[in-house]
Amino acid sequence: MTRIRPLIVRGIVLFTLLAGLALAHALDLKNAVIVTPPDLSGPERKAVTMLVDEIEKRTQVRLPAMIVWPSSNAPVIAIGNRSMLREFAGPYSKEFLAVRKAIGPEGYRLCVRRGAASSGVFVVGDDARGVLFGVGRLLRELHLQRDSVKLADDLDLATAPKYPLRGHQLGYRPKTHSYDAWDLPIWEQYIRDLAVFGCNAIELIPPRSDDDATSPHFPRPPMEMMTGMSGLAESYGLDVWVWYPALDKDYSDPQTVESALREWGEVFSKLPRLDAVFVPGGDPGHTPPKLLMPLLAKQTENLHRTHPKAQMWVSPQGFTQQWWDEFMTIVREEQPAWLTGIVFGPQVRLDTVKLRALLPAKYQLRHYPDITHNRQCQFPVADWDTAFAIAEARECVNPRPRAYANIFRIFQLPTIGFITYSEGCNDDVNKAVWSGLGWDPDRDVTEILRDYGRYFIGDQFADEFAQGVLALEENWRGPALANRGIETTWQQFQAMERKGGPPVRAKWRFQMAMFRAACDAYVKQRLEYEQDLEREAIARLQQAPEIGSLAMIDTAQTTLDRARTNRVARDLCGQVYALGDALFQSIRMQLSVERHRAIAPDRGATLDTIDLPLNNRLWLTARFRAIRNLPDEASRLAAIREIVNWTDPGPGGFYDDLGDVTRQPHLVRNPNPEVDPSNLDSAFVGFADQKGRITEPENLDSALRYSWLNHAETLRGTPLRMRYEQLDPNASYRVRVVYGGDSLQKPIRLVANDTIEIHPLMPKPQPIKPVEFIIPRAATAKGELTLSWNGDAALGGNGRGCQVSEVWLIKESPAAAR
Numbered sequence: 001m002t003r004i005r006p007l008i009v010r011g012i013v014l015f016t017l018l019a020g021l022a023l024a025h026a027l028d029l030k031n032a033v034i035v036t037p038p039d040l041s042g043p044e045r046k047a048v049t050m051l052v053d054e055i056e057k058r059t060q061v062r063l064p065a066m067i068v069w070p071s072s073n074a075p076v077i078a079i080g081n082r083s084m085l086r087e088f089a090g091p092y093s094k095e096f097l098a099v100r101k102a103i104g105p106e107g108y109r110l111c112v113r114r115g116a117a118s119s120g121v122f123v124v125g126d127d128a129r130g131v132l133f134g135v136g137r138l139l140r141e142l143h144l145q146r147d148s149v150k151l152a153d154d155l156d157l158a159t160a161p162k163y164p165l166r167g168h169q170l171g172y173r174p175k176t177h178s179y180d181a182w183d184l185p186i187w188e189q190y191i192r193d194l195a196v197f198g199c200n201a202i203e204l205i206p207p208r209s210d211d212d213a214t215s216p217h218f219p220r221p222p223m224e225m226m227t228g229m230s231g232l233a234e235s236y237g238l239d240v241w242v243w244y245p246a247l248d249k250d251y252s253d254p255q256t257v258e259s260a261l262r263e264w265g266e267v268f269s270k271l272p273r274l275d276a277v278f279v280p281g282g283d284p285g286h287t288p289p290k291l292l293m294p295l296l297a298k299q300t301e302n303l304h305r306t307h308p309k310a311q312m313w314v315s316p317q318g319f320t321q322q323w324w325d326e327f328m329t330i331v332r333e334e335q336p337a338w339l340t341g342i343v344f345g346p347q348v349r350l351d352t353v354k355l356r357a358l359l360p361a362k363y364q365l366r367h368y369p370d371i372t373h374n375r376q377c378q379f380p381v382a383d384w385d386t387a388f389a390i391a392e393a394r395e396c397v398n399p400r401p402r403a404y405a406n407i408f409r410i411f412q413l414p415t416i417g418f419i420t421y422s423e424g425c426n427d428d429v430n431k432a433v434w435s436g437l438g439w440d441p442d443r444d445v446t447e448i449l450r451d452y453g454r455y456f457i458g459d460q461f462a463d464e465f466a467q468g469v470l471a472l473e474e475n476w477r478g479p480a481l482a483n484r485g486i487e488t489t490w491q492q493f494q495a496m497e498r499k500g501g502p503p504v505r506a507k508w509r510f511q512m513a514m515f516r517a518a519c520d521a522y523v524k525q526r527l528e529y530e531q532d533l534e535r536e537a538i539a540r541l542q543q544a545p546e547i548g549s550l551a552m553i554d555t556a557q558t559t560l561d562r563a564r565t566n567r568v569a570r571d572l573c574g575q576v577y578a579l580g581d582a583l584f585q586s587i588r589m590q591l592s593v594e595r596h597r598a599i600a601p602d603r604g605a606t607l608d609t610i611d612l613p614l615n616n617r618l619w620l621t622a623r624f625r626a627i628r629n630l631p632d633e634a635s636r637l638a639a640i641r642e643i644v645n646w647t648d649p650g651p652g653g654f655y656d657d658l659g660d661v662t663r664q665p666h667l668v669r670n671p672n673p674e675v676d677p678s679n680l681d682s683a684f685v686g687f688a689d690q691k692g693r694i695t696e697p698e699n700l701d702s703a704l705r706y707s708w709l710n711h712a713e714t715l716r717g718t719p720l721r722m723r724y725e726q727l728d729p730n731a732s733y734r735v736r737v738v739y740g741g742d743s744l745q746k747p748i749r750l751v752a753n754d755t756i757e758i759h760p761l762m763p764k765p766q767p768i769k770p771v772e773f774i775i776p777r778a779a780t781a782k783g784e785l786t787l788s789w790n791g792d793a794a795l796g797g798n799g800r801g802c803q804v805s806e807v808w809l810i811k812e813s814p815a816a817a818r
Contacts, residue, residue, distance in 0.1 A: 737807050770806070
């Protein structure tokens, strides 16, 4: 990681020099004329309007459009469909007509031609979408500054997308912490922005979903908005999908089915465009396939009454093993004709390659990747520091370009494409990355980010912003306290802010990236400070036998409370809150329940979690309260010793904090974790729910140790393994374990050396606490031991449950062994 930062700086300098040399011979388009055929389709007219509007926003130059080649020698931007070349390519028609081979669906040719009389930029689409995406690529290639429109004069490319489906879910519902406050003009701008990067589909959510029925931010009723968004997509020629969960209680009831047909049919009938319906089998969903599939057969007939060519898709998300087998039997043996394809999404039991191999060839496979969440999700941040997981939480601003490029290349190949799962604009960079790779999987992700920086932040920031985004991803790599780049990243964005001034500071995408950089820097400073306070408090407790338990508890409490009474990094904290408020004003991003009326603290409300304790302060405060109530000094001192010596396994013993990557030496990890980013077959770091830590001191009774807020886990039947060597073969051992996690209701089993059951599937203790088990002497007789935990492999849902926070392997003293 320390080598990456200097490379980033050198890359910025080199890119700036090369860009300057390229622009020295650029084509000046400030006085250009746009030429199109007279009979453009509606989406093609939208593409031209988009070009004119977006250039004007960035330059204050509005280019005129006409349908004849100008008589002057003004440069021309010629735009049109390949089938109409004679009507808009002017003197260059013969050259383009000589190229008879089509580029491909949605493809385009984008090039510059210089002639004696005139110069031209040509956007020649193979079809209407090719025109739209060609214009989008032109906008990304243009160098736009105030009163300046330039383009590299050696630009010449012909390209078509690798994947025919490249879309993003845009749910108008309260859960999405920004989308619910957008009205149609904002939606049009956002859909336009997505199209510029090659997106060809959006997925809507109906008025009834697994969410609240209304939001305080809604500018109009959900059905009205859904209709409007469908119309917007139609105007740009983009596909419209609907994610439609089957939420009714019992579809074996004919009246329930009839009610669902009426409800869904009414929604279908109000949409100007509808190309496909995707019904998740789970998350949400609770209907067995033997009832779900007949319902969808009827819903397909229902759909075709108003949208005859629309498709029906379904996903086997969250299925139990029984339901999975039932679903596969229907798909493989019955092969229903109404079904177009299967969606691979979160909580599917196999990866895309294995799933594709099981499906009949007639069914297509679509990806539904979660690009919006950071933990408790399909693709969690690898080995995320607990401080970030607590303070920035599950839905914070999360550009992860390199991680998602890796995920894309692992999962995407056997599919027709993707529509991503998004809960708001926090994942905006990730959308651009997925769209770009959906067009060209081999494209360098840094180039996609440069396009993003150039187009959305400003021409002079193309590389600086791209490198800043890459640095944000690096901020989350490994332990925060060891990451010296976090401060550098914050300085990078401060420098960009100074350089760009108010125009850049006002752009919501810049605000969002700078907000993340500020949060990271603030969290690191708080973590260092609060961990130091805890070490100081523990040192005070160690003096209790000499000075007295009650006095040292009071001193330790005062030390811990300095996190609130003498806060660190106050100026940086102020900038975090100022940027959060700016984002609410600029893009209606709801980063606080109280300040912005977000739906919940764990739904992207970063300002409500950013100051949560980053040490054991709350747990210690609860313990201190209990210790004060003990009847005598001996009992109090014994309880204090337990705190002070918490991680000490005793002579010849071992301790692992399994949620801390620096303290899990015995955990068996995947040596190549990048090949299994969804952790279907690998142990990974996970986190407990935030509930119980959002406010203080009201929730002290439910406060958890810092080490219980994280854990190692595996999914479904994959075993979680720990390996011990060089044990004393003549000694006896016992294991002390803390079963933490976010799935306390799910049972867990422990086995030694794959054959000796330490305990069967059992409920996890609630409240969380350590439990101990004897290890049979036979298990350690060879001086080695493998401990394996597993959950119930047949369970459905998210597959989580095999979650272990702390493990002590304790060597018994000879007296205890006897």
